[in-house]
Structure formats: C-alpha cells, structure tokens
Amino acid sequence: MKAGEARVLLTGATGGIGRPVAARLLQAGARVLLAGRSPARLAALARDLEPTQAGRCDWHEADLVEPASIETLARAGAQWRCNVVVHAAGAPAFGPAGSIPVPAIQRVLDTNLLGPMLLTQAMLPHLARLARSQVIFIGSVLGAIGLPGYAAYCASKFGLRGYAQSLRRELGGGPVRVQYLGPRSTRTAFNAAAVEAYNRATGTAMDDPARVADEVLRVLEDEAAERFVGFPERLGVRLNGAVPGWLDRSFAPHRRALADSSAHLPQQG
Ligand SMILES: NC(=O)c1ccc[n+]([C@@H]2O[C@H](COP(=O)([O-])OP(=O)(O)OC[C@H]3O[C@@H](n4cnc5c(N)ncnc54)[C@H](OP(=O)(O)O)[C@@H]3O)[C@@H](O)[C@H]2O)c1
Incomplete structure (x- = not known):
C-alpha cells in the first residue's frame, strides 16, 4: 500500500534499524506506532522524530519474550487501527555454536522467532477484518544462508522465513499480505566488535541502516513477497537455495575468521 x-x-x-525505518515511514506520510521495551527510550524517540511526525507517531511498550505483553501490544495495535505490522525487533547471537550459553539461545529464538509469531497470531483477527493489510518481517540474509558462527541466529531467521512463507501461502487471496525482507550485515550496535x-x-559488506529503511518503504509500497538486500548476497x-552442498566449500575463510574473532568475544549470557 502507499505509505x-x-x-x-x-x-x-x-x-x-528501527529508528531510521520509523523516520523514513513518517517522512513518506505513514503513521507509526513505535514499540520497544523502554518507555523512556520510546518517548525520547518520539520526541526526536517530532520534526517529521506531524502528530502521526505514538508509542507502546512491550517485551516480545513475554506472551502477556505481546497480547497487550496486539490489543493496543488493533485499537490504534494498525494496518501494517513491521517486525524489526531482534536479538543477536554470534560465536562458535558450542559456546553460546543456553539462555542466549533461548533469547534469540524467543525474540526473533516466537515473539514475531505470537504477535502476528494475536494481530491476525484484526488484520483480516481490514480491506487490506500487511505483515513485514525483517529477517536477514542469514535466514537463507547459514554462515559459520551464526547457528542459533540462523535457526531463528530461517525459522522466521519459513513462518512467513507458509503464512503468505495460507492467507493468499485474502486481505493480509505477508512479506519477508532480508537485510545483509548493517552498521548498528547489534553487531559486536567480534562480528565487525x-x-x-x-x-562481508556492511550497509548503512538508512539503506534498510529505504528497503522497508519499498516493500511496503510494492508488496514484494520476499527481498534480500545487497549484491552478491x-x-x-539463490545459489544456496539451489546447491547448498556446493557452496559448503567456500566457507573456510569464515571458519578462520570465526576462530580469530572468538578471542575477542564478550561473555554471553
Ligand atoms: N544489524 C544487522 O547487521 C542486521 C542484519 C540483518 C538483519 N537484522 C535484523 O534487523 C532487526 C533490527 O536489528 P538492529 O540492527 O536494529 O538491532 P538493534 O540496534 O540491536 O535493536 C534491536 C531492537 O530490538 C528491540 N528488542 C530486543 N529485544 C526485545 C524484546 N524482548 N522485546 C521487544 N523489543 C526488543 C530493541 O528494543 P529495546 O532494547 O529498546 O527494548 C531494539 O529496538 C533485527 O531483527 C535483526 O535481526 C539486523
């Protein structure tokens, strides 16, 4: 739909990524309900966006690893008459697969996969009543290519992509359009020094978050089913989808880089 x-x-x-997405959407004329865990951060963001928002911005706190909080956010979203959900919350996990602590694995799966699934499920009755609505998942290139060092993260983003694809096909022909946008590595605090x-x-190229914001606006307006950001990603x-075993040979540099960067990894819990 048009912004x-x-x-x-x-x-x-x-x-x-969320901040420039909010700014870009507001600039293009959309209304935005900002969601995050911290009322103070959300209120400050709404103030920062003031010049572009013209009264079109509101916020609601929610913790996406808490089912009750997700339900409350879904109710608030429906009351606010939301017709698009953009899932941009996420948690990182990087390091040798055997070294990621269980709570960190749990957090990445809950935040990147279960949370968006539960929020979507809770929003669907409202979205399906509208003439037209959209659900846009911010996944990752790592939702389609498994890289050394990202086993838990890839599990969450591959899972999210499968959820999006299945749901899009299930809801096809109806009013709810389901989309998946896969950015490549992007310069935000999400990526620790070890990842850099x-x-x-x-x-590995790293994009400016403004590029992702432009892509979110683009998928909102062109309603593409699935898009990945950047070339050669x-x-x-495509290659990984067609011949994954063939690509396995090309990851020796990543294994070496993982071993080298692991020395600088902070303790994850
Ligand atoms: N940066 C990259 O390289 C990159 C590349 C591809 C895809 N992505 C994806 O893009 C999305 C945004 O990444 P980013 O770079 O903007 O990350 P970020 O700067 O670390 O921001 C993460 C966002 O997620 C929210 N969040 C985290 N846990 C939450 C929870 N339990 N409940 C509610 N909100 C929660 C945070 O909100 P509060 O902390 O304020 O609550 C924050 O707004 C993620 O899904 C990520 O997987 C990122």
Whole structure:
C-alpha cells in the first residue's frame, strides 16, 4: 500500500534499524506506532522524530519474550487501527555454536522467532477484518544462508522465513499480505566488535541502516513477497537455495575468521 495509507505498528523501533525505518515511514506520510521495551527510550524517540511526525507517531511498550505483553501490544495495535505490522525487533547471537550459553539461545529464538509469531497470531483477527493489510518481517540474509558462527541466529531467521512463507501461502487471496525482507550485515550496535572483525576478514559488506529503511518503504509500497538486500548476497541466496552442498566449500575463510574473532568475544549470557 502507499505509505500515506499505512498505519504501521513497528517493533524494534528504538533499534539501529528501527529508528531510521520509523523516520523514513513518517517522512513518506505513514503513521507509526513505535514499540520497544523502554518507555523512556520510546518517548525520547518520539520526541526526536517530532520534526517529521506531524502528530502521526505514538508509542507502546512491550517485551516480545513475554506472551502477556505481546497480547497487550496486539490489543493496543488493533485499537490504534494498525494496518501494517513491521517486525524489526531482534536479538543477536554470534560465536562458535558450542559456546553460546543456553539462555542466549533461548533469547534469540524467543525474540526473533516466537515473539514475531505470537504477535502476528494475536494481530491476525484484526488484520483480516481490514480491506487490506500487511505483515513485514525483517529477517536477514542469514535466514537463507547459514554462515559459520551464526547457528542459533540462523535457526531463528530461517525459522522466521519459513513462518512467513507458509503464512503468505495460507492467507493468499485474502486481505493480509505477508512479506519477508532480508537485510545483509548493517552498521548498528547489534553487531559486536567480534562480528565487525569477522566481516572485515571475510570481506562481508556492511550497509548503512538508512539503506534498510529505504528497503522497508519499498516493500511496503510494492508488496514484494520476499527481498534480500545487497549484491552478491542476493545471488548467494539463490545459489544456496539451489546447491547448498556446493557452496559448503567456500566457507573456510569464515571458519578462520570465526576462530580469530572468538578471542575477542564478550561473555554471553
Ligand atoms: N544489524 C544487522 O547487521 C542486521 C542484519 C540483518 C538483519 N537484522 C535484523 O534487523 C532487526 C533490527 O536489528 P538492529 O540492527 O536494529 O538491532 P538493534 O540496534 O540491536 O535493536 C534491536 C531492537 O530490538 C528491540 N528488542 C530486543 N529485544 C526485545 C524484546 N524482548 N522485546 C521487544 N523489543 C526488543 C530493541 O528494543 P529495546 O532494547 O529498546 O527494548 C531494539 O529496538 C533485527 O531483527 C535483526 O535481526 C539486523
């Protein structure tokens, strides 16, 4: 739909990607309901957005690992007459698979997969009553290509992509359009110094979050089913889908970079 018709519930609004997404959507004429865990951060963000919002921005606190909080957010979103949900909240996990503590695995799966699923499920009765509505999942290129060092994160984002694809097909022909946007690595606090070192060592490009914000506006308006950001990542996604075993050979530099960067990893809990 056109941004001017969109009333967007945006999770992860306070994040490195969420903030420019909120600003871009407001600038394009959308209304935005900012969601995050901290009322103070949300209120400050709404104030920062003041010049672009023209009264079109509101906020609601919610913790996406708490089912009761998700229910409350869904009710607030429906009352606010949201017709688009953009799921941008997320948690990182990087390091050798055997070294990620159980609570960190739990957090990444709850935040990146279960939370968006439960919020979508809770919003669907409302969204399905509208003439037209959209659910946009911010996944990742790592929802389609498994990289050394990202086993838990990839599990969450591959899962999210499967959920989005299945739901899109289930709801096809109805009013709710389900979409998946997969950014590549993006310069935000999401990525620890160890990830930046890994990216440098493997020649992995990092985008400015403004680029992701532009892509969110683009998928909102063109309603693409699935899009990945950046080249050669888009080609990598296709090749990996067709011949994953063949690509296995190309990850020796990533294994070396993982081993080198692991020395600088903070304790995760
Ligand atoms: N940065 C990248 O390289 C990259 C690349 C591809 C995809 N992505 C995806 O893009 C999305 C945004 O990433 P980012 O770079 O903006 O991350 P970020 O800067 O770390 O921000 C994370 C956002 O998620 C919210 N959040 C985390 N846990 C939450 C919870 N339990 N309940 C509610 N909100 C929660 C945070 O809100 P509060 O802390 O304020 O509550 C914050 O707004 C994520 O889904 C990520 O997987 C990121």
